[in-house]
Amino acid sequence: MTLPGIVDQLMERASTALVSTHYFEAESLCMKALSKCAASNDFERMARICLPLQEARRQKRQDAVDAGMTCIIQSLPVRGDPIAPGCYLLEPPLIGIEAVTMREICDRKKVPALVLCKEPRTSAGKWPMVGVSGTDRESLVVRVQVSPPMEFDGPDLRGQTQPRQGPNASWFIATQEALGDAAVLKVRTDLPPDWRALDLFEMLRAVPDHEKLVQALMQACEVAAKSPLSEKPRRRAVFDDWSF
Numbered sequence: 133m134t135l136p137g138i139v140d141q142l143m144e145r146a147s148t149a150l151v152s153t154h155y156f157e158a159e160s161l162c163m164k165a166l167s168k169c170a171a172s173n174d175f176e177r178m179a180r181i182c183l184p185l186q187e188a189r190r191q192k193r194q195d196a197v198d199a200g201m202t203c204i205i206q207s208l209p210v211r212g213d214p215i216a217p218g219c220y221l222l223e224p225p226l227i228g229i230e231a232v233t234m235r236e237i238c239d240r241k242k243v244p245a246l247v248l249c250k251e252p253r254t255s256a257g258k259w260p261m262v263g264v265s266g267t268d269r270e271s272l273v274v275r276v277q278v279s280p281p282m283e284f285d286g287p288d289l290r291g292q293t294q295p296r297q298g299p300n301a302s303w304f305i306a307t308q309e310a311l312g313d314a315a316v317l318k319v320r321t322d323l324p325p326d327w328r329a330l331d332l333f334e335m336l337r338a339v340p341d342h343e344k345l346v347q348a349l350m351q352a353c354e355v356a357a358k359s360p361l362s363e364k365p366r367r368r369a370v371f372d373d374w375s376f
Contacts, residue, residue, distance in 0.1 A: 139165045139177055146184055155195075156242045158188040170333050173326060175356035178333070182350035186343055193341050195244035197305065202298035208234060215243045219304040222249040228273065232266035235340070246304050246341060248311070253280070261311050263338035274338050276314040278307050312342025319348075325356040 133141070146161035162185035169178040201218030208230060209215055215238060222231050231249040238245040251260040258277040265272040281299045298304075315335040319328060329352040336345055 135168060135172055136174065136177065139168055139174070142168075143177075143181060143184070146181075146188075150184055150188060153191070155188045155191045155244075156239055159185060159192065160239070162188060166333065170330060173356075173361060175326065175329055175353040178329065179350050179353035179357060182346050182353070186346040189341060189346075190343065192244045193246055196246040197301045199244065200301070202301060202304065203295045204298040205295045209237060215241055215245070217244045219246045219298060219301055220248070221298045221304070222247065224252055227251075228262035228264035229266055229271065231262075232264060232337075246308065248304060248307060251275075261307055263311050263315065265334050265337040272334050272338050274311060274315045274318060274335065276307075276310045278310055308339070308341050309344075312339045312345045315339045315342065316345055316348050324362040325352065325359040326361050329353045329356040 142161050142165040146158045146165065149155075149158035149161060162181050166178055166181050166185065169175070169181065196217055196219060199217035201216050202221070203216075203218060204221045204223055206223055206226060208226065220234060222234060226249060228249050228251075231247050234247045235245065238247070249262050251262055253259060254277060256277075257280070259280050260275055260277050263274040281303050284299065315338060316332075319331045319335060321328070323331065329349065332345065332349040332352050336342075336349055339345055
């Protein structure tokens with residue numbers, strides 16, 4: 133079977149899963165299809181995959197928020213630990229790449245979860261939030277600084293062995309939006325269309341729960357599909373880890 137045929141077959145299965153409300157399966161199939169298309173510069177199909185992916189992730193995110201549970205953790209769950217649906221904030225000693233691991237654990241268990249990771253508080257009292265792509269290539273890193281919720285506006289707690297109550301779900305949603313906005317702005321608009329589309333796809337791995345990022349990827353893929361491929365081999369730009 134040709135690669136386009138394989139992708140089309142994956143998306144037929146994804147559409148069936150979406151209609152059947154099997155959102156984890158739909159998301160997984162969409163990401164497999166996107167990865168195959170990205171590897172072959174099939175930007176037309178990449179653009180068509182974005183909306184089903186956005187819908188699957190929207191439903192998962194809504195289920196996580198509707199669960200009404202928010203939690204701050206300083207260690208990842210181990211095998212056999214129960215994991216409840218909800219919003220999880222990882223903090224040191226956990227680091228950004230471990231948010232990728234936490235999402236993978238939740239996905240394997242089919243537990244809807246919105247996962248964020250914060251770094252140590254800055255001298256200005258801000259919480260630096262970080263997203264990491266976790267790709268096979270050198271990981272992309274996105275950061276944004278946010279104000280902690282009023283009830284957390286004290287010194288950071290360290291050495292906590294037990295999970296504790298986190299900020300409310302509205303804070304998680306707003307912070308995820310800020311992180312995603314930073315990811316979109318980090319991809320240069322003057323890149324060749326195919327490079328921009330591929331960079332946005334990698335950013336989506338760092339910040340998976342941001343609808344505007346998915347939409348930016350779709351628009352970039354539509355432009356790339358109508359444009360000639362770059363003659364020069366792609367070189368990812370060196371991104372500074374600047375913050376807002």
